[in-house]
Amino acid sequence: MTSAERYVTAAYLVVLGVLLAYLVIYAFKLSRLEREVGELAELARRRREG
Amino acid sequence: MSTSLPNNRTAALAAAAFVLLLGGVALAFYWVPNAPLEGFRQRIFYIHVPVALTAYACFGWAAWKALRLLSTRDQRYDLESYTAVHMGVIFGILTLVTGSIWARTSWGVWWSWGERQLVLFLVLFLFYSAYFMLRYSVEPGPRRASMSAVYALFGVVLIPVSFLAIRLAEGLIHPVVFDRDIGSNLAGSQLLTFVVCLAGTLALAASLYGNELTGKRIDERLRELREALE
Numbered sequence: 001m002t003s004a005e006r007y008v009t010a011a012y013l014v015v016l017g018v019l020l021a022y023l024v025i026y027a028f029k030l031s032r033l034e035r036e037v038g039e040l041a042e043l044a045r046r047r048r049e050g
Numbered sequence: 051m052s053t054s055l056p057n058n059r060t061a062a063l064a065a066a067a068f069v070l071l072l073g074g075v076a077l078a079f080y081w082v083p084n085a086p087l088e089g090f091r092q093r094i095f096y097i098h099v100p101v102a103l104t105a106y107a108c109f110g111w112a113a114w115k116a117l118r119l120l121s122t123r124d125q126r127y128d129l130e131s132y133t134a135v136h137m138g139v140i141f142g143i144l145t146l147v148t149g150s151i152w153a154r155t156s157w158g159v160w161w162s163w164g165e166r167q168l169v170l171f172l173v174l175f176l177f178y179s180a181y182f183m184l185r186y187s188v189e190p191g192p193r194r195a196s197m198s199a200v201y202a203l204f205g206v207v208l209i210p211v212s213f214l215a216i217r218l219a220e221g222l223i224h225p226v227v228f229d230r231d232i233g234s235n236l237a238g239s240q241l242l243t244f245v246v247c248l249a250g251t252l253a254l255a256a257s258l259y260g261n262e263l264t265g266k267r268i269d270e271r272l273r274e275l276r277e278a279l280e
Contacts, residue, residue, distance in 0.1 A: 004091040007155035011094045011148045012075065015101065018144055022258070029265055036272050043279045 060260030063253050070250030077243040085240075091155045098148040100248040102171070104255045105145050106209050108138030109178060111259075113206035116199035128195035129270065131202050133263045135181050137255055142175040170212040177205050 001009075078096040085092035112134035119127035149168065150160045162168060184201055188194040236244065 002090070004089060004155055007151050008091055008093045011151045012097055014147050014151070015097055015144055018140065018147075019254075022140065026261065026265070033265070033268055033272065036276075040272065040275055040279060043276075047279065 060257050063257035063260065067250050067253035067257055070246055070253055074243060074247035074250050077246060082239050082243050088156065091152070094148060094152040096243055096247045098145065098152055099244065100251040101141050101148060102145040103248060104251040105138050105141035107252060108134050108141055108255055109174070109209055110206060112138060112202045116202035119195060119199045125192065125195055128198060129266055130263060131199060132185065133259055133266055135178055135202060136262060137259050139175070139178055141255060142178065145171065146175060167212070170208065174205065174208040174212050177208060
């Protein structure tokens with residue numbers, strides 16, 4: 001692999017890497033939202049039961 | 051819960067982005083001939099320039115939503131403007147990193163402070179990065195929304211300055227491709243590949259924007275729900 005090929009590949013991989021990192025962060029956010037929905041559903045159930 | 055980009059449209063945009071970007075990368079690597087002066091390394095152009103233009107588009111979209119907020123006082127535009135700035139910063143990071151790699155392979159340096167195009171893009175990026183500091187230093191509410199909107203609108207002035215800097219400056223090493231002589235600067239195959247990659251990055255940004263906006267809205271509604279229940 002030539003130097004130019006290495007740099008070009010690196011540029012495309014950086015874009016892919018940032019997108020994957022974003023995906024991981026978003027997955028954490030979704031799991032937090034899911035947990036919060038669960039907590040609120042539990043809170044609503046307890047309130048309903050008095 | 052209403053969103054300006056319904057989830058099915060966001061999914062369609064994500065699928066379009068996947069197909070277009072995969073096709074664009076395949077065209078860039080296997081179809082486009084080597085550029086006469088730049089050679090193989092010119093292929094960074096097909097990711098760097100679309101990503102940069104997408105960053106400009108995101109900041110422009112944020113400013114448009116900010117303008118809508120200031121003119122209508124409808125608070126939903128605040129979250130839309132904020133999400134667009136968020137996307138713009140992500141694409142700004144990609145622009146700076148891919149540009150730096152291209153600079154290293156073309157000019158032998160990772161960064162050149164003498165290049166107005168680079169420095170102005172960095173200024174634009176830092177300006178919008180500071181948006182988050184401003185936003186989170188003020189309590190949520192109409193005041194924060196107005197301040198954020200005014201800030202997002204100010205930043206948009208930097209976009210044409212950044213875009214035109216390369217054409218106004220003298221003695222540059224940063225290449226100019228999009229001018230009146232575009233036909234001789236880019237061959238048909240190069241232009242087509244560029245357009246496919248640009249369409250792919252714009253579709254990607256739009257789908258990320260839709261997802262992020264939905265997530266932020268759910269977050270906001272959950273906070274309201276928690277306050278009502280506790």
